Amino acid sequence: MQALINGLQIAFTDEGQGPPLVFIHGFPLNRQAWTKQVEGLQATYRVIAPDLRGLGESQGTAGTVAMSQFAEDIHGLVEHLNLGPIVLIGHSMGGYIALAFAKAYPAALRGLVLVATKAGADFPEVAEGRRATAEKVRIEGISVVLKAMAPKMLSAKNLDPTMAAAVLEFMGHSKPEGVISALLGMAERPDATAWLADLRMPTLVVTGLNDILIPPHESEDLTNAIQGSQLKLIPKAGHLVAYEQGEAFNAALRAWLP
Ligand code: MLT
Numbered sequence: 001m002q003a004l005i006n007g008l009q010i011a012f013t014d015e016g017q018g019p020p021l022v023f024i025h026g027f028p029l030n031r032q033a034w035t036k037q038v039e040g041l042q043a044t045y046r047v048i049a050p051d052l053r054g055l056g057e058s059q060g061t062a063g064t065v066a067m068s069q070f071a072e073d074i075h076g077l078v079e080h081l082n083l084g085p086i087v088l089i090g091h092s093m094g095g096y097i098a099l100a101f102a103k104a105y106p107a108a109l110r111g112l113v114l115v116a117t118k119a120g121a122d123f124p125e126v127a128e129g130r131r132a133t134a135e136k137v138r139i140e141g142i143s144v145v146l147k148a149m150a151p152k153m154l155s156a157k158n159l160d161p162t163m164a165a166a167v168l169e170f171m172g173h174s175k176p177e178g179v180i181s182a183l184l185g186m187a188e189r190p191d192a193t194a195w196l197a198d199l200r201m202p203t204l205v206v207t208g209l210n211d212i213l214i215p216p217h218e219s220e221d222l223t224n225a226i227q228g229s230q231l232k233l234i235p236k237a238g239h240l241v242a243y244e245q246g247e248a249f250n251a252a253l254r255a256w257l258p
Contacts (some may be wrong), residue, residue: 002057006074012050014076016042019110019257020083023049024094026116026239027182028174030056034222035245041244041253050077052097054178062177064184067093071100075076078108087257088132088184089113091242092214093182099192102199111202111258116211116239118186118218119192119225127187134183137176144238145179146171155210155238167175196225208237208244230256 002009013031013037023034031049052070054060075099078086087110090098095117102112122130125132136144146168153167154160203226207219216233223231232252237245 003055003077003080005073005080008059008061008073008180010050010053010073010077010164012048013038014046014048014081016043016044016046018085020046020081022050022078022083022086022088023047024070024088024090024097025052026092026094027186028055028142028149028171029091030170030173032056032170033240033243034174034226036243037089037250037253040246040250045257048077048081048083049146050074052178052182054181055174057173058178060163060175060178060181063181064188065181066102066185067096067100067189070097070185071104074101075105075108077205084142086108087111087113089115089253090117091115092117092239093186096115096186096189096192099195102201103192103195106199106201109201111204112199113204113253113256114219114222115161115206115239116208116214116219117222118214119196119222121189122187130183130187134180134191137183142172142179143178145174152213153238153240154244155208155236156212157210158238158244163244167243179184193225196222197227199226202258204232204253206232206234206241206249206252207231207234208239208241209235210237211239211241213239232256233245
């Protein structure tokens with residue numbers, strides 16, 4: 001489906017009926033990363049998964065896109081669909097966006113799920129690296145990002161070639177403009193650590209035990225900082241935990257959902 005949100009055509013999946021769950025994908029991904037949640041949860045929930053601006057099938061804008069802008073787009077979609085309070089699930093960069101959303105629109109949330117993500121800003125050298133990568137993408141295209149990130153998305157012990165090919169296929173849909181915008185947006189994102197103590201909605205933190213992109217200790221830190229939050233560590237899963245261990249992820253979500 002498509003909707004005009006903040007002046008852009010935003011593509012999204014909207015399946016099933018029941019309490020709304022809104023899924024925000026990570027970088028450089030798109031809503032296909034939530035395929036197993038759309039399949040596994042639509043019998044009892046309304047599952048909504050947009051492509052962030054510039055990624056997947058959504059229209060983009062040139063230049064930096066701040067995490068708060070992505071959060072505004074999510075809010076625009078929530079309003080457009082007249083969803084009422086939602087459970088918001090954000091993976092990695094999607095988690096940075098979910099935290100920006102939770103800060104701006106706490107009353108719109110019935111619950112928050114932070115997946116393989118963290119609250120801290122980039123260290124200066126990491127931010128500089130992202131800007132350099134953005135410049136490379138401008139010159140060489142997205143292959144530079146795919147080569148660097150695809151091998152780190154799944155657990156190192158996962159030798160399933162079909163799954164690895166699927167992940168590469170999802171990432172391959174990313175357009176250079178969207179990849180650049182997101183890289184620049186992540187590089188300048190604020191440190192959200194100070195916001196965590198103010199979060200009052202039920203929160204679940206989930207991560208793959210074998211995540212090497214955002215290691216599990218980051219999820220432990222989030223859980224310690226968010227009052228009343230719960231932590232679920234999923235074995236045999238790397239960064240893309242909701243895809244790699246779809247059933248275990250869905251079961252954890254179902255068991256927790258408020
Ligand atoms: C993601 O999966 O969204 C990225 O790894 C996040 C990041 O690069 O910080």
